[in-house]
Amino acid sequence: MDDSLTTRSAIKETLPTVFGYLGIGIAFGVIGRASGFSTWQIVLMSLIIYAGSSQFTTVSLLAAATPVSSIILATFLVNSRMILMSTTLAPYFKRESTAKNLLLGTLLTDESFALGMNKLNYTEGKLSFTWFNTANWIAYLTWAGASAIGSLLGGIVGDPKQLGLDFAIVAMFMGLLYLQLITDRSLPRSLQLLVVGITLILTYLGMIFLPSNLVIIVVTLIGCGLGVWLKHAFF
Known part of the structure; x- marks a missing residue:
């Protein structure tokens, strides 16, 4: 990472996390297809729900014919941590419009949040809409694409755990934690x-x-x- 907050910098610094999105996104697509959902349904879940753990929960609940109200509540509880993350990020975007803040909050992920927290160590505590929005969109499009790939591979890969895809997101967060520890000198x-x-x-x-x-x-x-x-x- 460096002190630049440009689109180019965001692309370069977000690309390493793409492998985590690919692994878990493909796993979701495979599981969704195995649960009886079509490719377009799986992709729509990734575009509209856009929440890894919540999507796995939603697929299992829909397959079990669970009432929609219960699914909505479960999704909210699983993703409620985003309220804390958004609150943490909000002070860095006080000068941006409400629309831009809503866009950042809507596409925020655990990974982009962690990247943003790491980025603060290089920019004297500053973040920009351009940098963060680029990081969010890379994550969003990669996740949707990975879900589509996983769905298409659903008939070939029976169990994503056999390929180690279930560990991809864990490995990525271990790397982000390591980067945070070695770069944050404020504590x-x-x-x-x-x-x-x-x-x-x-x-x-x-x-x-x-x-x-x-x-x-x-x-x-x-x-x-x-x-x-x-x-x-x-x-």
């Missing part, structure tokens, strides 16, 4: 590692005691709260 390294360790423990416990669709948002709230307290109390 002590010991505090960063401590918060990472606490987050891992909270996630493990959350997967035992909480519904899966609430784990991310609950762990985020508790982890952030503990991180702020540790920073002011000991660092």
